[in-house]
Amino acid sequence: MKATPHRRISLLKFPAFFLLLLLSGWASGQAVRVTGRVEIRSNEAHKGKPSDASGVVVWLTPVGNSLPPSAKPDPSSPHLRLVQKNKHFEPHVLVVPVGASVEFPNRDPFFHNVFSLFEGKRFDLGLYEAGTTRDVHFDKPGISYIFCNIHAEMSAVVIALDTPYYAISGPRGELSIANVPSGRYQLRVWSEVSLPDELKEMTREVTISGTSASLGTLQIAETQLAHVHKNKYGRDYDRPAPSSPAYEQR
Numbered sequence: 001m002k003a004t005p006h007r008r009i010s011l012l013k014f015p016a017f018f019l020l021l022l023l024s025g026w027a028s029g030q031a032v033r034v035t036g037r038v039e040i041r042s043n044e045a046h047k048g049k050p051s052d053a054s055g056v057v058v059w060l061t062p063v064g065n066s067l068p069p070s071a072k073p074d075p076s077s078p079h080l081r082l083v084q085k086n087k088h089f090e091p092h093v094l095v096v097p098v099g100a101s102v103e104f105p106n107r108d109p110f111f112h113n114v115f116s117l118f119e120g121k122r123f124d125l126g127l128y129e130a131g132t133t134r135d136v137h138f139d140k141p142g143i144s145y146i147f148c149n150i151h152a153e154m155s156a157v158v159i160a161l162d163t164p165y166y167a168i169s170g171p172r173g174e175l176s177i178a179n180v181p182s183g184r185y186q187l188r189v190w191s192e193v194s195l196p197d198e199l200k201e202m203t204r205e206v207t208i209s210g211t212s213a214s215l216g217t218l219q220i221a222e223t224q225l226a227h228v229h230k231n232k233y234g235r236d237y238d239r240p241a242p243s244s245p246a247y248e249q250r
Contacts, residue, residue: 032180032208034060034165036215038173040193042222051222053173055093055192057159058218059166060177060185063205071181073097073164081105082146082156084112089146089156093192098141098162105133113149115232120144120160124232143190147229152237155229159190175215182209193222 036058040051075097083090085107096102106112106128114134115124120142125134138144138160148154165185167175189202198221206215231237 031178032182032210032213034167034175034177034180034208034213034215036167036175037217038169038175038191039217039219040173040191040222041219051193052171054169054171056169056173056175056218056220057093057095057166057190058169058175058177058215059161059163059188060180060206060208061163061165061188063184063186065183067163071164073100073161075099075101082158084108084114084148084154087148087151087154089154092155093157093159093168095159095161095166095168096138097164098160099137099139100160101135101137102158103133103135106130111150112154113232114146115149116144116146116158117232118145118229120158124149145229147232149232152229152231157190157192175218180208180213183207187215189218189220191220194220195223198223 038053038056040053042051080096080100081103082094083105087108104114104125109130111127111129113125113127116122121136121138121144123136128134138158141160141162144158146156146158165177165180167177169175184205184207187204187206189199191199
């Protein structure tokens with residue numbers, strides 16, 4: 001008779017235990033690591049030379065259903081910076097969530113004038129000196145090409161996304177996106193070495209499922225010519241004049 005209560009408790013716990021296992025399995029099935037690889041196909045001018053496959057951005061946007069609140073990118077993420085140092089932007093490619101603000105600190109011993117007038121977010125931060133910073137609010141999805149109105153060699157790209165499921169390719173072109181729920185997504189690709197129309201043709205729908213998923217190899221044609229741009233007035237850059245206070249701060 002004493003064994004009956006023990007048996008009854010075990011039977012009550014038995015289905016709950018399996019329910020927990022089922023729920024755990026279902027939840028783990030939703031968290032998928034998506035992998036892939038980028039391969040750059042060189043143009044004739046660079047044929048035979050190894051192409052750098054790093055810096056390619058790949059992102060997945062849910063089809064039909066919007067992102068759950070827990071998956072939406074946090075626009076208040078701290079330390080989003082595009083640093084000006086040694087007449088370069090660091091990093092060269094920066095991915096941010098829509099609604100985020102990005103700092104543009106000047107860590108060079110001379111003036112800069114950061115601007116973007118092409119696609120994405122359009123802004124002009126004006127002339128500002130060493131040790132100071134400016135902020136830009138990226139309030140909508142888009143790709144912003146960023147330059148300095150003083151130093152023609154400076155360029156960077158900020159990509160504002162409304163999805164947290166993205167990756168930036170490494171030196172060997174490797175891609176990895178963690179914790180992607182199973183479902184249908186639109187895959188999009190951005191690369192600095194290819195033309196926008198050709199990248200748009202790479203957009204397609206993919207289905208993610210299972211404990212892992214692969215995007216395969218994404219082949220990108222290297223067709224983009226050297227980035228030649230005008231200053232913010234639409235004119236050629238002036239020849240550097242180091243003695244000018246607009247270029248150098250003593």
